[in-house]
Amino acid sequence: MKIYIIYRGPFGEQMINNIALKGFGDNIINLYELKPETIEDEHNNQENIWEKIWEEPEKYIPKDLPIEKCDLLLVLGIHSKLGDLIPPIAERLGVKAVLYPIDDRKMAPEAKKTVQDDLEKRGIYVEFPEPFCTLNQSDNELINEFAKKFGRPKFEIKLDKDKKIIKDVKVIRDSPGGTANSVGKKLINFPYGNRESLIKKIYDEHSNEGEGNCCKAEMDPLCPLMQEAADLLKDAIFEACGFITTKKAILKIISDTKEIKIKKLEEIIVNGPGNWNNSAKACDSTKALNLYIKELTEEGKIIKINDRLKLGKI
Template sequence: MRILVAIQGHYGQRIADNIRQHCPAEWEAYTYSFSSDLPAIVDDANEFLPKELPAADLLISLGEHPGVAQMIPDMVKKSGAKAVIAPADNRVWLPPGLARQIKRKLESMGVEVVYPVPFCTLAEKDSQNQYIREFAKYFGRPEIDIELDRDRIKRVAVIRGAPCGCSPYVADGLAGVWERDAVEKAGLLHHQYPCLATMVMDQQFEDTLMHRAGLMTKLAVEKAIKGVKVAK
């Protein structure tokens, strides 16, 4: 699978680096970087995009400004992407109204798009598109496997990692932790990584997206520990 990741700063760069580090060997991952000084409204995307972009099956838009999101249809045309993942880790970067406009435009082009809020909530069931589902096998809502030694965590294996790369960090930090403390510790490690999702209260979830992201990691640990107990 060929992936094009549109980035604009540290937030997107960290995700792109993690994808390259942990994706299957046969995947190809490219990045295109936008400048930080985009206008509020992009009238002509050609002013900010090259004549050609790397050919891709999947476009991942990780802009830190609404202008990047406005250019998603143009990036699709130039790359030939057949699917788009545009996370909303900060609603300022991708307002809901703009997301709906882009979705309608992409649907008219025959291109599937998903908007995970935040990125680490992405799951295979969110789409029937083969490229989005393939990506979500490896990156999205965290899934881990835990091995216990009596009441302490002996080993943690990452099955599916958060796109930002925090899952291996959390896994390493849980080694030796008492089982009863593992969920709370996972939440602390997630924040320390650090999580870059916004701390602004989100109207849809009545919670911050950073807290929602931390919950995904904590639930993964809770589920893994329950799985160990059931297996016993």
């Protein structure tokens, strides 16, 4: 699989660094930093350039963009106004699939649906995982190959049950920015007996700016992508340790109550960011809760009837 990466800034660099070092170094055939400044310079005299770009995106593809045939195009952290350039670029590169993660609303293509339609019209498959570390499985073979190594974190963890510490952590699938790997390392020898302190350690290390590979997703209270990413990481660690994950907690509550309103479930499971001294709380973001509800519904373990949930037959 030949991968071409179009990126911008340190967000993109962090992903590239991790992806290249820990998985696809030999597959990356080219990197190109797509900056708004490049386009501004090339169209120096044009007014309102950013309002015009979508009308004729081909015209604004930077002249120095190297064209090399490849299979998968990764788009990492480019400006939202530049999303319209991706379909014609992808076509020139001859790609079969585009992976365009959204870890910040300001990096999401302004006209996401148009970009998607345009790519599909050109026969190119596209996915927009939001955030990148929600990438799990794909209908597309190329993206699936990528998702075997990077996406939603997955671990194998050994516990020392005598000392009640985490003995060893093996990362099966790293988060694209490398956070799963960096947090995993810091959990070795950490005591697991106190649920609250283990969770706090995971969440703190996930957003620890002293660590180069810390999560850099958006953390606005209105769009808590970083919090969702931390929830996914915590649950991947809990799953590997055999502890109660958010999904298991959801199933237990539904089983106990027979039927529950989603709003009520949210009050129990999410219950205020950071409030981990409450043992019923299982995740920090409603977005993660909704993802788990969707997955459990697809797995047939729960049934959604309007605003209520009950156990499924599986």
